[in-house]
Amino acid sequence: AQSVAQPEDQVNVAEGNPLTVKCTYSVSGNPYLFWYVQYPNRGLQFLLKYITGDNLVKGSYGFEAEFNKSQTSFHLKKPSALVSDSALYFCAVRDYGGATNKLIFGTGTLLAVQP
Amino acid sequence: DGGITQSPKYLFRKEGQNVTLSCEQNLNHDAMYWYRQDPGQGLRLIYYSQIVNDFQKGDIAEGYSVSREKKESFPLTVTSAQKNPTAFYLCASCRQGGYYGYTFGSGTRLTVV
Numbered sequence: 001a002q003s004v005a006q007p008e009d010q011v012n013v014a015e016g017n018p019l020t021v022k023c024t025y026s027v028s029g030n031p032y033l034f035w036y037v038q039y040p041n042r043g044l045q046f047l048l049k050y051i052t053g054d055n056l057v058k059g060s061y062g063f064e065a066e067f068n069k070s071q072t073s074f075h076l077k078k079p080s081a082l083v084s085d086s087a088l089y090f091c092a093v094r095d096y097g098g099a100t101n102k103l104i105f106g107t108g109t110l111l112a113v114q115p
Numbered sequence: 116d117g118g119i120t121q122s123p124k125y126l127f128r129k130e131g132q133n134v135t136l137s138c139e140q141n142l143n144h145d146a147m148y149w150y151r152q153d154p155g156q157g158l159r160l161i162y163y164s165q166i167v168n169d170f171q172k173g174d175i176a177e178g179y180s181v182s183r184e185k186k187e188s189f190p191l192t193v194t195s196a197q198k199n200p201t202a203f204y205l206c207a208s209c210r211q212g213g214y215y216g217y218t219f220g221s222g223t224r225l226t227v228v
Binding site (some may be wrong): 103 | 121145146148156157158160163165203205207209210211212213214216217218219220221222224
């Protein structure tokens with residue numbers, strides 16, 4: 001069965017420090033991977049995706065993610081965190097189990113950036 | 116601008132009432148989805164639709180109903196059979212193919228009073 005895991009419920013980082021939000025996946029085919037961000041009482045916003053090609057994917061707001069096939073991971077990174085990056089982050093993977101458009105979401109990681 | 120609109124933003128329901136949440140998109144997307152989000156939890160899929168006049172149950176469909184009479188619209192009805200409907204509801208849409216990910220609406224917060 002397809003699945004995606006975000007092992008950390010919360011990540012705390014000081015402003016200006018690099019941040020990493022972890023995601024691992026399990027799929028039966030080629031992984032299509034996505035990161036979304038959610039601010040309080042808002043919908044999810046797309047950050048970036050990996051479909052194929054370069055393992056380092058650059059996205060919105062200075063975020064990037066590294067696809068690692070051997071470790072089945074797709075960690076979200078940013079070189080220098082901002083207080084405004086504080087939000088809930090979701091990793092998602094395309095579901096190969098039926099409807100090919102459907103995404104499977106992780107449980108979310110709350111990023112808290114301290115000033 | 117193209118986008119996906121959910122209304123209302125806040126909704127209050129009395130015990131035993133049915134309420135309908137609206138979701139409209141002008142992105143020409145084929146597929147549409149409804150998710151429920153509870154505090155401290157992730158997204159749980161309620162229903163989804165790949166094409167007009169067709170929809171499938173998600174993981175937590177009990178107590179909910181949907182229709183897909185138009186490509187642009189995918190309303191969700193929360194029925195009185197849903198015993199704990201207080202939650203944040205998110206609608207999403209996407210193109211066919213699996214490459215594009217979802218576009219989300221801004222959500223509806225439903226509270227039982």
